[in-house]
Amino acid sequence: MTQDELKQAVAKAALDYILPKLEKDSIVGIGTGSTANYFIDALAEHQDLFDGAVSSSQTSEDRLKGHGIPVYDLNSTGSFEFYIDGADETNERLELIKGGGAALTREKIVAACAKEFICIADDSKMVDLLGAFPLPVEVIPMARSYVAREIVKLGGDPVYRDGVVTDNGGVILDVHNLAIKSPMELESKINQLTGVITNGLFALRPADTLLLGTKNGVQTLKAK
Numbered sequence: 001m002t003q004d005e006l007k008q009a010v011a012k013a014a015l016d017y018i019l020p021k022l023e024k025d026s027i028v029g030i031g032t033g034s035t036a037n038y039f040i041d042a043l044a045e046h047q048d049l050f051d052g053a054v055s056s057s058q059t060s061e062d063r064l065k066g067h068g069i070p071v072y073d074l075n076s077t078g079s080f081e082f083y084i085d086g087a088d089e090t091n092e093r094l095e096l097i098k099g100g101g102a103a104l105t106r107e108k109i110v111a112a113c114a115k116e117f118i119c120i121a122d123d124s125k126m127v128d129l130l131g132a133f134p135l136p137v138e139v140i141p142m143a144r145s146y147v148a149r150e151i152v153k154l155g156g157d158p159v160y161r162d163g164v165v166t167d168n169g170g171v172i173l174d175v176h177n178l179a180i181k182s183p184m185e186l187e188s189k190i191n192q193l194t195g196v197i198t199n200g201l202f203a204l205r206p207a208d209t210l211l212l213g214t215k216n217g218v219q220t221l222k223a224k
């Protein structure tokens with residue numbers, strides 16, 4: 001199976017996972033990226049079973065609306081049952097690196113409001129140690145150089161993602177060469193740097209469920 005086929009398989013598995021639990025007034029939290037796109041397209045076939053969505057990016061919002069799915073302001077929905085999103089890396093504790101699509105801050109906010117965060121990923125994303133994928137850090141533009149210098153002190157090599165401005169008006173530093181042995185500690189440390197909006201470690205609020213696409217089928221893993 002190709003990576004794309006694995007992404008489609010986990011998107012379908014996520015749909016099968018949530019469909020029996022959806023109610024007419026359900027709001028579904030939606031992530032960003034190619035795997036999330038497959039999920040959006042699959043979800044759109046079942047619009048009669050739920051009310052609408054909250055989105056973690058303008059791109060996903062546009063795709064949802066393109067299917068005719070209502071997209072609500074998170075401030076008006078309160079908490080909701082499910083958030084479904086991809087990841088750039090995951091470990092067995094379902095701690096993640098996210099933000100390859102620069103939507104990390106809104107993804108973290110929507111995940112925080114969900115009772116269950118369901119991560120959907122192909123098995124190339126499963127790692128023993130987080131950090132081979134450069135860790136995205138969203139920064140207030142004027143703080144970019146300062147934050148980069150502070151990240152060097154933490155042992156990382158930050159690279160400015162040239163030309164990218166996030167939905168929040170932030171810029172992205174991709175931090176290379178981190179072997180992340182204590183994800184929760186590093187997530188907190190980087191978030192405490194002045195000028196950081198947030199970083200792409202999802203360890204303080206990891207996924208609850210991982211649907212992992214493998215050539216032998218979709219595995220369901222629960223956070224330990």
Ligand code: 5RP
Nearest residue numbers: 033034035086099100101103
């Ligand atoms: C976007 C993300 C995505 O979930 C992550 O980059 C994975 O993307 P894809 O599903 O395209 O592999 O965090 O900010």
